[in-house]
Amino acid sequence: MINVLRERIYNKYKSAIGKSRSSLVTPALIFDLNVAKHNIQLMFERMQEMPAKLRPHIKVQKCIELAKMQIEAGAIGICTATVWEAIVMSNAGIEDVLIANEVVGKEKIKALAEAARCGKLSLAVDNVQNSEDLSNAAREAGSELGILIEVDIGMRKGGVRSAEEALTLAQHLRKLPNLRFLGVQGYEGHCMGEFNRVARMEKVKQAMDYLGEVILKLAKAGFECKIVSCGGTGTFDITGTDSRVTEIQAGTYVFMDKFHVNLVPDFKHSLTVLSTVIIKHGNTVVMDAGRKSIGVDFAMPTMVDYPNYEARGFHEEHALFDVDKSCKLKIGDTVELIPGYTGTTVNFYDAYHVVEDDVVVDIWPVIPRGPGHSGILSS
Ligand SMILES: Cc1ncc(COP(=O)(O)O)c(C=O)c1O
Numbered sequence: 180m181i182n183v184l185r186e187r188i189y190n191k192y193k194s195a196i197g198k199s200r201s202s203l204v205t206p207a208l209i210f211d212l213n214v215a216k217h218n219i220q221l222m223f224e225r226m227q228e229m230p231a232k233l234r235p236h237i238k239v240q241k242c243i244e245l246a247k248m249q250i251e252a253g254a255i256g257i258c259t260a261t262v263w264e265a266i267v268m269s270n271a272g273i274e275d276v277l278i279a280n281e282v283v284g285k286e287k288i289k290a291l292a293e294a295a296r297c298g299k300l301s302l303a304v305d306n307v308q309n310s311e312d313l314s315n316a317a318r319e320a321g322s323e324l325g326i327l328i329e330v331d332i333g334m335r336k337g338g339v340r341s342a343e344e345a346l347t348l349a350q351h352l353r354k355l356p357n358l359r360f361l362g363v364q365g366y367e368g369h370c371m372g373e374f375n376r377v378a379r380m381e382k383v384k385q386a387m388d389y390l391g392e393v394i395l396k397l398a399k400a401g402f403e404c405k406i407v408s409c410g411g412t413g414t415f416d417i418t419g420t421d422s423r424v425t426e427i428q429a430g431t432y433v434f435m436d437k438f439h440v441n442l443v444p445d446f447k448h449s450l451t452v453l454s455t456v457i458i459k460h461g462n463t464v465v466m467d468a469g470r471k472s473i474g475v476d477f478a479m480p481t482m483v484d485y486p487n488y489e490a491r492g493f494h495e496e497h498a499l500f501d502v503d504k505s506c507k508l509k510i511g512d513t514v515e516l517i518p519g520y521t522g523t524t525v526n527f528y529d530a531y532h533v534v535e536d537d538v539v540v541d542i543w544p545v546i547p548r549g550p551g552h553s554g555i556l557s558s
Pocket of ligand 1: 236239279280366368409410411412413428429430431432
């Protein structure tokens with residue numbers, strides 16, 4: 180089913196291959212392969228200096244080709260946000276897939292347990308009932324699920340709220356068949372919004388010290404955390420140096436967007452949205468890429484060729500910029516926009532137009548999009 184979907188998408192977009200990146204039907208998702216290779220190589224080199232390994236988060240990318248590229252570049256596996264992403268990646272042959280999230284709901288748990296018959300799958304858990312549901316489903320499917328206890332280290336989202344809770348859950352897990360306790364996950368997402376590096380380092384340290392206490396408590400009770408999975412693009416170079424952390428979950432670094440570039444400026448923008456100027460009046464230019472085509476979460480997109488203009492706003496189908504006389508854009512011109520946030524941007528599109536030297540060389544499907552289960556549940 181996934182392969183049929185991939186083929187359908189490829190066939191729909193393949194006529195773009197050979198065209199220049201500026202001549203596509205807009206809005207279009209453009210992925211610059213050589214820039215992404217630079218980012219992947221840079222991350223590889225930076226991670227070499229740290230004790231932690233890289234397990235890239237692919238929720239942003241949703242792309243088998245990209246996941247494989249990162250594995251080939253040295254990543255130890257991948258992580259996903261949803262069970263559907265995990266199933267797509269596991270079916271595609273990615274050997275070690277962590278769902279860095281809780282999985283709840285009968286259909287989802289059943290799909291996960293069945294997929295775990297063919298590939299190594301693990302997930303985050305922060306609740307006793309949920310772990311029992313997972314164990315029952317894995318037993319019925321004849322599979323095994325790896326378990327990381329998620330610990331809330333400051334986000335107030337997923338995760339047990341204390342070391343005692345972590346220990347109680349670990350003790351419970353020990354009694355449940357078909358589950359294997361692997362360690363802990365602590366995602367310090369609340370530190371990504373801290374743009375001052377010194378303050379960010381301090382926040383990360385506090386979060387990791389707290390996680391360290393949990394790890395110690397578990398160890399004293401005989402629960403060794405072989406995996407301590409943390410971090411993202413905005414903190415990898417801080418969290419990854421902590422000797423208690425075994426792996427880093429960064430994902431956006433491959434694309435880089437306007438939000439993350441302020442945190443780690445060495446990475447370049449490989450992902451853009453091609454848009455067309457559809458309105459021009461006086462100083463106002465309007466492009467056909469609004470909030471339904473480009474992610475504006477946490478930061479506003481900018482134009483690649485005119486980086487100094489700030490957007491006035493993004494409506495559903497319109498990007499609005501107020502420019503001055505030095506801007507030569509006219510109606511019909513195409514403009515590449517750098518997403519404010521790449522995670523939500525990619526989710527709008529069926530496919531990446533993969534470009535090299537400004538020419539489209541391939542089409543890579545984005546799967547799974549939206550709620551994620553379309554085309555996967557029935558496979
Ligand atoms: C659990 C988890 N890990 C890691 C990340 C980091 O991802 P990125 O590197 O794309 O910021 C996120 C992002 O939301 C996340 O939710």
